[in-house]
Amino acid sequence: MSGRWNHKMLRRSARRVIGLSFLCVVAVAAQEAAAKPIKVRQVQDLGFGTLASSLAQGGTVVINATTGAKSVIGGVTDLGGTHGRAEFVVTGNKNAAFTITLPGSITITAGTGPGTATIDSFTSDPASSTVFGGNGKATVFVGATLHLGANQLPENYTGSFDLIADYQ
Amino acid sequence: MAAIRRSLARFAVGAILIIGFSAGWFLSARAGESTAVATANIIAPIAISNKADLAFALIVPHAGSRGTMMVSPDGNIGCGPNLSCTGTAEPSGFFITGEPLKTFTITLPSGSQTITASANSMIVDNFTSNLATPGVLSSDGKATIFVGATLHVGANQPLDTYRGTFMISVEYE
Numbered sequence: 198m199s200g201r202w203n204h205k206m207l208r209r210s211a212r213r214v215i216g217l218s219f220l221c222v223v224a225v226a227a228q229e230a231a232a233k234p235i236k237v238r239q240v241q242d243l244g245f246g247t248l249a250s251s252l253a254q255g256g257t258v259v260i261n262a263t264t265g266a267k268s269v270i271g272g273v274t275d276l277g278g279t280h281g282r283a284e285f286v287v288t289g290n291k292n293a294a295f296t297i298t299l300p301g302s303i304t305i306t307a308g309t310g311p312g313t314a315t316i317d318s319f320t321s322d323p324a325s326s327t328v329f330g331g332n333g334k335a336t337v338f339v340g341a342t343l344h345l346g347a348n349q350l351p352e353n354y355t356g357s358f359d360l361i362a363d364y365q
Numbered sequence: 366m367a368a369i370r371r372s373l374a375r376f377a378v379g380a381i382l383i384i385g386f387s388a389g390w391f392l393s394a395r396a397g398e399s400t401a402v403a404t405a406n407i408i409a410p411i412a413i414s415n416k417a418d419l420a421f422a423l424i425v426p427h428a429g430s431r432g433t434m435m436v437s438p439d440g441n442i443g444c445g446p447n448l449s450c451t452g453t454a455e456p457s458g459f460f461i462t463g464e465p466l467k468t469f470t471i472t473l474p475s476g477s478q479t480i481t482a483s484a485n486s487m488i489v490d491n492f493t494s495n496l497a498t499p500g501v502l503s504s505d506g507k508a509t510i511f512v513g514a515t516l517h518v519g520a521n522q523p524l525d526t527y528r529g530t531f532m533i534s535v536e537y538e
Contacts, residue, residue, distance in 0.1 A: 235397030245405035249464065249537055252410045274537045276408065276467070283401040305403055316403055343405055351409040351464065355402055363396035 235289040235362045243316075243339060243358075247278030250349040262322040262340030273345055282322075283339040287362045291333040294365040296326045299339065300358050307352030314354055318342040326365055337362075409506065411463035413471075413535040416509070419489075421516045422452030431520045438495035438511040448518060456511040461535055465506040468499040468538040473512060473531075480516075480529030487527055491515040499538045 245258050246267060256271025265282040269275045289295060302317035319341045329335050339360060421434055425448065432445035436454050444450035463469065477490035492514045502508050512533065 232395050234395050237397040237399035239399045239401045242402040242404065245403070247406045247408060249408045249410050252412050258405070274411075276537055278406055283403075285399055285401070287397065289397070303403065305405060312407070314405065314407075339401070341403070345405075345407065348410050349407050351407050354405045354407060357400050357402050359398050359400050361396060361398045 232290055232293070232364055235287060235295060235364065237360055237362050238286045238288075239283070239360075240286055240336075241281060241284035243283035243341060244278075244280045245343050246280030247276040248343075248345065249274045249276060249351075250345040250347055252348045255344070255346040255349065258343040258345065259318075260340040260343075262320045262338045265338070265340075272347060283360075285337045285339065285360050287329070287335045287337055288333055289329050289335075289362070289364065291329055291331050294326060294328050295335075295362050296365050297321050297323070297337055298325075298361040298363070303356050303358045305343075305354040305356030307350065307354050310350055310352045312350030312352045312354065314346075314349065315344045316341045316356065316358070317344070319358065321360075408464040408467065408537075409462075411461065411467075411469055411502075411535055411537055413459050413461050413533065415457065416460045417455060417458035419457035419512065419514060419531075420453065420455050422450065422454040424516070424518060425449040425451070426518050426520075426522050429520050432518050433515055434518065435491070435515045436513040438493055438513045440511070445518075456513040459510050459512065459533065459535075461500070461502065461508040461510065463502050463506050463537070465502055465504050467502050467506075469502065469508070469535055470499045470538050471496055471510065472534045472536075474533070478514075478529055478531045480527040482523070482525030482527045485523045485525060485527070487519065487522065488517040489514050489529065489531070490517070492531065492533075494533075 251272035254272025256273035258273055259268045260282050262282050267280045299319035302315055304313050304315055306313050322338045327335055424434055427447045430447035432447035434445055434448055434450055435443035436456050438456050440456055442454050473492040477488045479486045480489055492512055494510050494512045496510045500508055
């Protein structure tokens, strides 16, 4: 008697658990179908152009994420060259909200020399979160602040940074 | 009962594993990432150093008269009619270094500077340089400029050796 009951109970419970698992898998699959993976594509690099720091005083160079304009503060002279904000195209589910993550700071280095410089205060336009357009696309511009020391070694400095986009 | 519990537990573990695996795959696949390059082209700082001082040399004012003496950047001397100028007067020389072939500008004192000897003083003004505007550093990143000025000697200016300083600054254009 007790054994038969156990057997019935076991089968019913098993069906329930299997059913629940199936539902969960279906739910996750449905969510995946709804939230297609976000793709980020780099369109434009971040450029600070040509600069010189004075012998006595360092300074900072800011690339504005909204306007792409370059401004210098302190003992840095702006000597033109090619500058500009970085640009990314992000694709995902239309009208879905997503977050933008940028690094805290990166180091740029000179290929042939020992010089290094720091880039921080990364900003984006739109800011930390935004919404995909009706076509599932969004353009994100990125600016940052470059710090130069006094008598910064004259070199061509390069480095890289990542932009991560994720559904909110 | 123990067998049922074991079976249930086994199914539950299985279900959790399936859900966990699916959710993990889901989470890892949905975020996107891309890399951009950041560049900055830094050129050599521009520097200026004083090579020769501005000297008006020996000036003897005529009694009771004021006068002016001018030293031009190219070394010419203009001695006012009420003065007698002797000795070696010369413009100030500066040495500039920086990035080859870059253009630069200099800033001279715009007003007057005072040179003193104990409690007495004279005015130096009208600072000029031989620099074309803007200057261009040579292919090895060098330039030399000369600066002249005008000295104003007062009537009955006490005889002494007068000294003062002036500052010029240089920057890339």
